[in-house]
Amino acid sequence: MFNKGQNLLLVSTRRETQMIHLQPGQHSQTLSLKKNKKNLFLISRTYSASLCSQLLKRLRQENHLNLGSGGCSELRSCHCTPAWATERNPVSKIKIIIKCNHPCTGVSPAALWLLRQGRAGSPPPAVGGVWRPRVAGRGFLSTGRPLPGSKSAGARRGGHQQLRGPRREVQLLATWGPQDTCAREDPWRPPPCSLKHRTDPRPGHGKTPKDAASVRATHPIPAACGIYYFEVKIVSKGRDGYMGIGLSAQGVNMNRLPGWDKHSYGYHGDDGHSFCSSGTGQPYGPTFTTGDVIGCCVNLINNTCFYTKNGHSLGIAFTDLPPNLYPTVGLQTPGEVVDANFGQHPFVFDIEDYMREWRTKIQAQIDRFPIGDREGEWQTMIQKMVSSYLVHHGYCATAEAFARSTDQTVLEELASIKNRQRIQKLVLAGRMGEAIETTQQLYPSLLERNPNLLFTLKVRQFIEMVNGTDSEVRCLGGRSPKSQDSYPVSPRPFSSPSMSPSHGMNIHNLASGKGSTAHFSGFESCSNGVISNKAHQSYCHSNKHQSSNLNVPELNSINMSRSQQVNNFTSNDVDMETDHYSNGVGETSSNGFLNGSSKHDHEMEDCDTEMEVDSSQLRRQLCGGSQAAIERMIHFGRELQAMSEQLRRDCGKNTANKKMLKDAFSLLAYSDPWNSPVGNQLDPIQREPVCSALNSAILETHNLPKQPPLALAMGQATQCLGLMARSGIGSCAFATVEDYLH
């Protein structure tokens, strides 16, 4: 199989460069030729295969695009088929060459669009999306019989899933694809993607030869790209120049030019007519012939399509287009050759200018959206939103001042705000024990009614104990863990405002994560999002910080062998631990911990005393380095374990809780938890979700919304955009929540 492919490839490369059409009889393996049947060669240039996938990988990384697992594997095997040549009817020497060059690094307009969305005028446009080449043409298609190797086709089909999120819901087309083969077959059946199969003859075919054949791109035009554009250069008009350029839906008969059938739309070169799902055309534009570049632009905002000829717009051709159309090109007479440009080369038509116009239009539409019938109503609502946001996060002074100047009433009492503020302060400072205590004091029944919340708080307390910041450990440790309390926003008591600029992004991530379940988690979850995003950065950052801190004393004062020893020890320990964990968290594991960490700790203690003077407490230590504290921590861990079991008995299984606990306990498996894979739990920024969860819970008991309306509105807007993208409303392409957050 592979060898055959290679042969073909070599031939194709030569043909490609010389622009010679394939001659029958040169390839011994093509049975079809011997049978004098119409056949099709699909030829790929594999030399670019590895390069393609590498490039794509890189681009993916750069753009944080999630291509889906199916997509990746597909790209390796299939994407790298930039050139297609189809030959048919060797007897009568009629040939149709459909050539499509496309380096996968090409920039499709949608990619441009994608880019411009988030970061205007920033880095080079990138490609996102999964491209799957398929080619169809009547008479020269294989049967579509699933041949060996085509099994992966199914998987690839699975990879066809759309990228999530309003902007990610874009799949870009960059090549023609093998079609849902011919009409007699189930059009929805995944086509055999391996290109070699194309050369197989189609049994029983050739009785009624018709000349027309169309090729369709691999993917439908995604609505979320807003405006889609591609160009086709007429390399040669062949005998009569019966060429059609247009769009068609999946399942349309590919043995005819685009436009003749239902859900198929085309602009034909011989008469310049447009064909809107009909055999009779309407006068539309000029004719086109050799040397012309014909562009087709689909506007998914108003569902229209216009063509361009040599960079000049020819005016609207079709309106009320259905969704999910594929770019399609059809050729009819021998010698016709066209080149498609999906963005790999600069377009002749200034499509960017067109997109600019629509972006401005959409933004103007948003700006001018009529609001509120009555005078002042809108402003009052905005003021309410702002003040509720301030109150929610406990900015009592600001909220008070704001309420005074805008004649608003604050729904919550000042004292209550202050209480919440106090608790939040404690949580954010890592003093979980005190926080829990205060909460229980101020809101007696709150945590009893919310065992899951209590559990979350306790787990966090455990983590803080490891960190050495929790009050219980701190008093035992006897040493101020200031250096460890490196909470980045420590000068400010509340983290939320600092997070707010990125809310949109977070909700967005969340939305994409949760898909259409439409769980409106709003603030709480969006803070989760924050963490996942931010934690990476800040954690990396603090990592550096830590490592430098750690390394210096290590080199200076710790005996190398000793540190070696520690390392050895820990690594053993880790192995052991993972075993234990697979069995669940049991008593033994705790023992293991105890031994390991205490030993470790002793050694550390020694070091510390030695370098106390010169490295002034830069060292992080488990529970602040105190033995008593460690014991307390272990004890607390056991309590936590018990609580978890209790909770499971009472409320049933809770995977979130289980994972939380597991992650927290995992910290003990490392000699240096801060630098461990689970170390990000120790990051102070992780206090934020806990803090906001607690805050929300308290507010709920007061019958106040558990998230501020502002965050809710933002989440709603983002979800709405996502929904628009999914339901094919193109205007979402030119509107993002981020644009309105400064």
Next chain:
Amino acid sequence: MACLLETPIRMSVLSEVTASSRHYVDRLFDPDPQKVLQGVIDMKNAVIGNNKQKANLIVLGAVPRLLYLLQQETSTTELKTECAVVLGSLAMGTENNVKSLLDCHIIPALLQGLLSPDLKFIEACLRCLRTIFTSPVTPEELLYTDATVIPHLMALLSRSRYTQEYICQIFSHCCKGPDHQTILFNHGAVQNIAHLLTSLSYKVRMQALKCFSVLAFENPQVSMTLVNVLVDGELLPQIFVKMLQRDKPIEMQLTSAKCLTYMCRAGAIRTDDNCIVLKTLPCLVRMCSKERLLEERVEGAETLAYLIEPDVELQRIASITDHLIAMLADYFKYPSSVSAITDIKRLDHDLKHAHELRQAAFKLYASLGANDEDIRKKIIETENMMDRIVTGLSESSVKVRLAAVRCLHSLSRSVQQLRTSFQDHAVWKPLMKVLQNAPDEILVVASSMLCNLLLEFSPSKEPILESGAVELLCGLTQSENPALRVNGIWALMNMAFQAEQKIKADILRSLSTEQLFRLLSDSDLNVLMKTLGLLRNLLSTRPHIDKIMSTHGKQIMQAVTLILEGEHNIEVKEQTLCILANIADGTTAKDLIMTNDDILQKIKYYMGHSHVKLQLAAMFCISNLIWNEEEGSQERQDKLRDMGIVDILHKLSQSPDSNLCDKAKTALQQYLA
């Protein structure tokens, strides 16, 4: 009765109002300067947005007092500034207000104020000047009367963004015609204004752009300079192209498209330059789309018509861009029937622009169809197009009529259309109507179109003749306007081509030989050529030649002699010799030549002329005279031989010009036979 009753009430109301206004005016005369200042400030607040109040104050004579305070040296700058602001406010009112201000010689006073060192005061003066100069009642010459004004304004351009905005606006409104363009250009307008195109303020950019559009209009000197101006490392055309981008405000797109259009028409940018073909043209087509405001559509279509007028390729591109031809059909749908019912305000708006829209569409159609037959066909195939043009011909608005005629003229260049749609729609009827008592500008276009309609193969020829075209055209030949004379005689020439005897006689009768002679001595070469052409056409078939020569022979021979003796170019002489050849083709007319030795000598002379064309024409003459089969040929041959023609013929038969050589040989054969 009712009127009598009403009047006193009105007057009382008026007096009441003026009483309150008088209070403001009285305060201007207060001896305390502080109180005067307060009075001016109060007045300022009172007049803003109140046209009635403005009129009252003007009637009560506030303007001279304000101007006095403005110019008084003892006034504080603050007071002066406030005065300028109030005057500016008054100018914002009706046109009558502006007229009254102009009557008080406000412009010199304000221009004087510009010499002040205080920026605030200068800005107030400029704002007021801007308002006055943008009014249609202000003669723009006022800006140029004092030669020091323009250089001073140029110097003020650097002071602030307001001075920039106002001065540019003044320039763009006061620059009418090449004289003004030259003045501004010579004072460095291009260099001073170019950098304003990158100003942060949109208004400044916009006004600077407008300035350039008026400066470049039909001005090769300015346009050539503009092409090479660098602003922030970018050439001016590139900056204009950026301003064409679709996300820019429409006004900006349209104005920068105008700039590029004018630069292109002035020859500074090639018509195949990408910035014209791929940017300006599509932009202007977009301006014609339904989404644009009516004013924008008018301006877009007019500018586009101007851009593509001389270039076939641009016409072809425009004709396929965005269905322009169909898009223009929409221009005729105003006021739409829907708007009449639903919205009176809209109807009013539509009505106001209906004429403008129609004439713009006609103009653009005229440009589109100027050269390309396919485009003409497309235009005529547009729904009801011919009907619309025909209706346009009889519209009350001169502008629309003119544009319609131009459009029709453009379309009449197509032979096919002349024979089909023009006939089907009896275009000649309204056209003949247009020609009656029309202003010259319409007459020029209409008569040149008539020339096309009178072509021999045009089916409209007959009915036009029947409706008295001959008199009309003969009338035109007496016009002062050379263009009209040319068209008149041209049409007559076309009319006489292969015409019946009666028509020819008609033409000769109504034209009169005096007029014919006058035309033959016309200063306009074209007129002369067409007159000779007319003569040639008149003297075509043998019976006609004899008939005409028998009646007008003497005069015609005189005229011919006159021209052959005069200092004329080759074409004229060739044409004249052709006339002689025609005369020589007649039966009795031949004698007129043969008896005229003078003419024969001239023919002989031209046979030996260095120019082949003239030799050939003279040869025609000779061969007609010596043609064997005709009566009396022997005598003519003898006479000519005596003159030495045969020798010349022998010489010519050796000529390198094959045509001439053949002719000479045939002529010699006539002698042999």
